[in-house]
């Protein structure tokens with residue numbers, strides 16, 4: 026399956042948001058979910074972001090910005106990586122205000138932006154605004170076509186609160202399904218109901234599934250999600266045939282693994298998705314399909330991040346147009362692949378813009394064109410990536426033969442896993458960028 030399919034929902038959301046001309050629908054794509062959605066209110070988003078941003082002192086306007094991954098770049102679990110502190114001494118003044126625009130782009134999703142910003146503030150020693158934090162599910166704000174549907178949300182932490190904050194108005198949790206249909210969750214014998222419960226009569230029909238991040242009690246979540254899919258949203262009934270296409274699924278964060286304090290990487294949400302996809306396939310003989318997969322390396326996440334950077338620049342009065350983005354990460358399949366994919370998107374978009382400009386109004390043109398010209402990937406060695414692993418002699422050949430940790434729906438392009446730069450840590454990454462941009466910090 027091609028990446029175009031993977032990113033279809035993303036493309037639909039991007040198109041709605043940016044008023045881009047329609048993109049061709051590729052093989053295996055579902056209908057056009059974005060076609061009937063309301064236009065994303067950029068002006069609302071702008072004013073909200075600008076209104077909350079902190080004032081920042083800066084004497085000259087930067088034309089570049091940083092997109093920092095968090096785990097494995099700034100933090101290892103709860104521990105701050107020492108190089109991160111050094112890096113932010115270069116990036117901030119004595120009041121903790123940025124010299125250049127910065128956004129934190131993480132595939133974490135089982136938390137709120139506020140709590141992640143608080144965690145970063147404590148770790149880095151200056152106030153990080155929630156507006157600068159992009160979680161894996163943040164771009165779901167763009168998927169207006171699902172916001173009024175009844176959706177099942179799966180993850181951990183404040184899942185219901187997060188879903189509502191993203192715009193979903195009718196939210197059902199896994200726990201609510203389990204309570205309404207206690208006979209469905211039977212793996213843990215200690216949690217089986219002692220008495221036969223009555224069938225619920227007022228449980229809403231689920232119209233979509235939002236996978237926000239890895240849940241706890243995987244057996245319960247996998248069972249109930251499969252039940253919702255096989256019953257077309259009414260887990261109290263058994264259908265004679267498998268409904269297919271199944272209910273739309275939006276999934277955030279495809280990372281198979283992530284790096285915490287342990288020496289070896291830990292299961293990420295991508296591992297949960299592997300389980301779900303394979304159970305569904307084994308039970309039905311059909312492929313589980315996603316309406317959209319978001320979070321890095323999805324293009325929509327990077328476009329959203331660029332938007333956040335632009336807002337920072339505007340709110341701080343920096344007038345130079347944004348030209349270069351530098352994405353610093355530790356995961357080749359998420360951070361490097363995503364940044365390179367977005368860089369490719371920017372190059373393609375530049376060509377499209379030239380051909381479509383003549384037919385567009387000035388207002389449309391302003392909305393259509395991303396201001397960034399490039400997005401370079403910088404790989405650090407403080408997290409998932411190890412420079413001491415087996416280095417293939419023939420990258421193109423061996424990349425296809427070695428274990429592929431990317432998501433099932435990616436048409437793997439080995440050239441996109443090649444980082445623009447490989448450095449030891451985030452401090453080296455900042456120094457490298459300052460050098461490339463000829464940025465002299467006072």
Ligand SMILES: [Mg+2]
Pocket residue numbers: 094095096097098354355356408
């Ligand atoms: Mg990471």
